[in-house]
Amino acid sequence: MSQPGDFDAVRKDIIAVLKQPKYDDGSAGPVLVRLAWHASGTYCKETDTGGSNGAGMRYEAEGGDPANAGLQHARVFLEPIKEKHSWITYADLWTLAGVVAIQAMGGPEIQWKPGRTDFVDDSLLPPRGRLPDAAQAADHLRHIFYRMGFNDQEIVALSGAHNLGRCHADRSGFEGPWVNSPTRFSNQYYKLLLKLQWKPKKWDGNFQYAAKAPGADDDDEELMMLPTDYALIQDDKFRPWVQKYAEDRDLFFSDFAKVFAKLIELGVYRDETGIARADKMKKVPSEYKSAPQKSQTPGAPGAGKDGEAAPLAKQNREGVMHAEAKL
Numbered sequence: 001m002s003q004p005g006d007f008d009a010v011r012k013d014i015i016a017v018l019k020q021p022k023y024d025d026g027s028a029g030p031v032l033v034r035l036a037w038h039a040s041g042t043y044c045k046e047t048d049t050g051g052s053n054g055a056g057m058r059y060e061a062e063g064g065d066p067a068n069a070g071l072q073h074a075r076v077f078l079e080p081i082k083e084k085h086s087w088i089t090y091a092d093l094w095t096l097a098g099v100v101a102i103q104a105m106g107g108p109e110i111q112w113k114p115g116r117t118d119f120v121d122d123s124l125l126p127p128r129g130r131l132p133d134a135a136q137a138a139d140h141l142r143h144i145f146y147r148m149g150f151n152d153q154e155i156v157a158l159s160g161a162h163n164l165g166r167c168h169a170d171r172s173g174f175e176g177p178w179v180n181s182p183t184r185f186s187n188q189y190y191k192l193l194l195k196l197q198w199k200p201k202k203w204d205g206n207f208q209y210a211a212k213a214p215g216a217d218d219d220d221e222e223l224m225m226l227p228t229d230y231a232l233i234q235d236d237k238f239r240p241w242v243q244k245y246a247e248d249r250d251l252f253f254s255d256f257a258k259v260f261a262k263l264i265e266l267g268v269y270r271d272e273t274g275i276a277r278a279d280k281m282k283k284v285p286s287e288y289k290s291a292p293q294k295s296q297t298p299g300a301p302g303a304g305k306d307g308e309a310a311p312l313a314k315q316n317r318e319g320v321m322h323a324e325a326k327l
Ligand code: HEM
Pocket: 030, 031, 033, 034, 037, 070, 132, 133, 134, 135, 141, 158, 159, 161, 162, 164, 165, 166, 167, 168, 169, 171, 172, 173, 174, 226, 228, 260
């Protein structure tokens, strides 16, 4: 347990869970970054709904969205931290984990502000279908990211997060890493997009592009690009930004830091005390309200087992309903 508000203590513990020798490429970092992004990327500026406030993925309606498949691993990595620092909200923990992971993997320092609250039920969740579909092209990217309030340059900068991690056939239907060092933040993704000869992958899975890394042996893993990644070099307005970021690492790091900070602020409106309102419309008094932790006991009702679509959702819903009943 730490003092409420001691975010530095939480940061240290996030760094301590990053090294995961038996998981993927040895790091929880990439999937934590994806958790922060999917928590935020549901925002719609027209209706002012969705975004990183609320930690809606604890509920089946959002956590079980097929677009969020695999993110239960990220949430499970963070549970011991939530247990130790139970005062922190899930919404703050998930976004903080993303920025801490990016910096720890060699990326830029990203501004992060606390104050997000956790929804107490699933009534304010955004509808499913707001996250991008990797099988599509440039017009779809614009449709999705303009809805959040981003422009073309920001779309290209945000996509640079695909320097990290990999696709998993059992989660998204796509397979493989984008770069050779998927746990080191860099601008390699843009360089490879421009430099390699991307060809449709010959396999039974979803359509994706594949290429061998320069100097790779026959049995080395292929690199990949999603159709939405490849769209960045096919589109006349996106491509110049890919070129700029491939040539200028510092520009990419600085633009990425700005745009990721903007991403994790979507849907967060703080009052004068710095606490975000869970329900802007009803103007409920603001309170730094963290949801109860999920059960640590395997097999407990709603505890779920790793690999299910949203193992934390039901448990937390029950926990929250219990808390509500006591009010
Ligand atoms: C531009 C539209 C985007 C599409 C269509 C897209 C799609 C995907 C897909 C299909 C995966 C593989 C998931 C899996 O199989 O595990 C993935 C992974 C990932 N995405 Fe994106 N993504 C997009 C934008 C972003 C953004 C904006 C970020 C962060 C700023 C991001 C960060 C990541 C990371 C870090 C991973 C690796 C996760 C891991 O290793 O488990 N993506 N993305």
